[in-house]
Amino acid sequence: MIQPIxxxxxxxxxxxxxxTLLNRVLQQNEGRRLAVIVNDFGSVNIDAMLIQTRxxxxxxxxxxxxxxxxxxxxAEALTVLSRRTPLPEHVIIExxxxxxxxxxxxxxxxxxxxxxxxxxxxxxxxIREQAADKYVGSTVQRQLRGADLIVLNKIDLLTDxxxxxxxxxxxxxxxxxxxxxxxxxxxxxxxxxxLHVGSVPPIKHHDHDHGDxxxxxxxxxxAPIDESMLRATVSAWPDTVLRAKGIVYLAEDxxxxxxxxxxxxxxxxxxxxxxxxxxxxxxxxxxxxxxTLDGEALLAPLTTVAARV
Numbered sequence: 001m002i003q004p005i006x007x008x009x010x011x012x013x014x015x016x017x018x019x020t021l022l023n024r025v026l027q028q029n030e031g032r033r034l035a036v037i038v039n040d041f042g043s044v045n046i047d048a049m050l051i052q053t054r055x056x057x058x059x060x061x062x063x064x065x066x067x068x069x070x071x072x073x074x075a076e077a078l079t080v081l082s083r084r085t086p087l088p089e090h091v092i093i094e095x096x097x098x099x100x101x102x103x104x105x106x107x108x109x110x111x112x113x114x115x116x117x118x119x120x121x122x123x124x125x126x127i128r129e130q131a132a133d134k135y136v137g138s139t140v141q142r143q144l145r146g147a148d149l150i151v152l153n154k155i156d157l158l159t160d161x162x163x164x165x166x167x168x169x170x171x172x173x174x175x176x177x178x179x180x181x182x183x184x185x186x187x188x189x190x191x192x193x194x195l196h197v198g199s200v201p202p203i204k205h206h207d208h209d210h211g212d213x214x215x216x217x218x219x220x221x222x223a224p225i226d227e228s229m230l231r232a233t234v235s236a237w238p239d240t241v242l243r244a245k246g247i248v249y250l251a252e253d254x255x256x257x258x259x260x261x262x263x264x265x266x267x268x269x270x271x272x273x274x275x276x277x278x279x280x281x282x283x284x285x286x287x288x289x290x291x292t293l294d295g296e297a298l299l300a301p302l303t304t305v306a307a308r309v
Contacts, residue, residue: 003307005087005261006105007108008193010094011101012121013130013140013261014243014287017153018094021121021185021192026051028189035081035088037074047094047245082112090116090193097287098139100216102146117195119278120147124166124181125157126264131173135289136242144170147177148195152240156183162289170258212288217295221282221303224251233301234267240292247272248285260284 012018038049038085046236049238074093075286080233081088095104101118120143132142150170155163163181180187181277216252227250237244244262256274261267282302284293 003113004114005082006090006116006193007105008090008092008115008195009101009104009108010092010115010121011099011118011143011146012097012129012151013099013105013123013143014125015126015261016097016121016247017151017185018097018121019051019149020304021153021187022092022094024185025189026188030189033086033089035076035084035091035241037091037093039074039094039099054268067241074104078107078110078113088110100146102142105146111133113304116193117148119147119149119151119195120144120177121151121153121185121191122170122260123263124138124154124163128166128169133134144174144177147174147309148194150174150177150179151185151187151192152179152181153185154183155181164263193285216285216287217259217299218283218285219299219302221249222279223282224254225282226251227303230269230302232280233298234262237298238293239265240288241286242289243297245283247282248284249280249282256282 008020010018022036026036037053038048064160075288078091081091091108093104093107101120105115105118107113122144127140127144131137131144133140144231152167152170158166167179167181170177178192181210225248229298230248230250234244239258241262242264244260246260248258248260250269253271257272257278259268259270259272263269284299284302286299288295
C-alpha cells in the first residue's frame, strides 16, 4: 500500500512573505524529496523566478487563482507528481496572495495525498488594517480563518507592546490556530511540516469571491534601467497599488539581478545572485484593485527610459 503523501498549503495575503518562507524551507529541507507548486496572481510568474533552490521538484502555475481558473492545471500537476518515481515525500503549494487556502486544501485531501496542514502568513505591520479594509478585508479574514498555523511575519517592525496586542487580536479572530511570531520567514521546518490536521472545514458556496476585484499588470524590459528613474517611478505610484514584485536589470549593477518588493507604501530593491546563464532583463508584476488604477500607465515610464539607454 502506498503511504499517503503529506500536502501543505502555504497561504497569506499579498506581500506577507510566502516566497521568503518557502525559500527557507527549501534551503533547510535536509535532503527530503519536496515537491513545490507555485501559483502566482499575474501573467509573469515572479514567485517561481524568486525561488532560489531548484534541487527540489518545482511546478510553477500562473495567471489566476489556484482554486479557480487553473484548478484543472493544479489537479494535473498533482497527478504528474503522484506518478513520479520515487514519489515526493511532501508536497507544498504556495497559493496566490488572494486565494482561499481552504479551497486549495481540498486538493490535498484526494488520494494519494493527505492534508498535513494550512499555514497562513500574516504581515505583522499591516494585517489588522488589511482585515478591516472594505475591499480586501473579507479575503484576508477568510485566509486567517482557514489557518491551522499562522506565521506572524515581519514582527521586527513592531514594539513588544504592539506585538502582544496584535497576538491577542489574532487569537480573538482565529481561536483554534497556533501562532508563531518571526521575522524574514525564519521558521524551523518541524514547526511547518507535520501538523497532521487530516481534513479541511466545509466551505459555503457564497464565500468564494476571493479572486474578484483584483487586476494585475506586468512589464518585461531587456535594456538596463536607471536606479534613480526606477525610484522616481515607484514613488509616484498611488496607494491603490497593493503589491508589486519582480527582478530588475539595473544599469548601475549589470552583473547581478536585483529583487524588487513592494507592499503598500513599503518597498525595497535588494542585490541578488549573478545573472549567470540567464538573460538579463527586468520583469515586474503589479497588483491592485480592479478599476482603481491604470497599471499599464504606471509601468510605462520603465519601458520608456529603458528604450533611451
